[in-house]
Amino acid sequence: MKVRVLFFAALREQLGTPGEEVEVPAGVATVAALRSHLRARGGAWQLALADGKLIRTAVNQDMAQPTAAVKAGDEVAFFPPVTGG
């Protein structure tokens, strides 16, 4: 299935991309699984999405936990803890 992934702030800079359309295997059905799938690309992906790095996620523009479901066509964003205000 295809999902749209987005990256913001430090994560966008570390990965060198604001986002992309990715084809993921059917087994990748949660935010955590999608993060692992991207991390397996190695290099900057391995570092930026490493376990233990504090990363917040949103599915279809709502804050989402790692256990949240990911479906075909979803927009999944990865970003550092927010610092507005």
Added chain:
Amino acid sequence: MKVSVQAQDFDAGAEMRALSRDPKVGAVASFVGVVRETGMTLEHYPGMTERALAKIVEEARGRWQVMDCTVIHRFGALKPTDQIVLVAVASAHRGDAFAACEFIMDYLKTQAPFWKKEAAGWVEAKAADDKAAERWK
């Protein structure tokens, strides 16, 4: 209710006056965040930002008597003394206005997708901000 995510500055006085036109309003509480010491660039997540702010305002309306409310948050390049954010809440009495204003600001700090970058790099999120939001749970 007004939520705006914008590059341009805002007139806090005019925004507050606009909230007190209804004669049932007896209190307008507000908070203005200002850039301190070093300039910065604010990045945000267009679409989600407006949605997150609207949800926070809705949550506040469920908890307190909020007759009207304005939230404005800027993005882009900002320099010291520039205004960053305005939260203004109109209510019949000050208790609800103060509480809702502080709640919206605390939630905005931890839920609205904005990121500050200074010359030294990206600003780290503060544990104190998480704590401030936690106390409303």
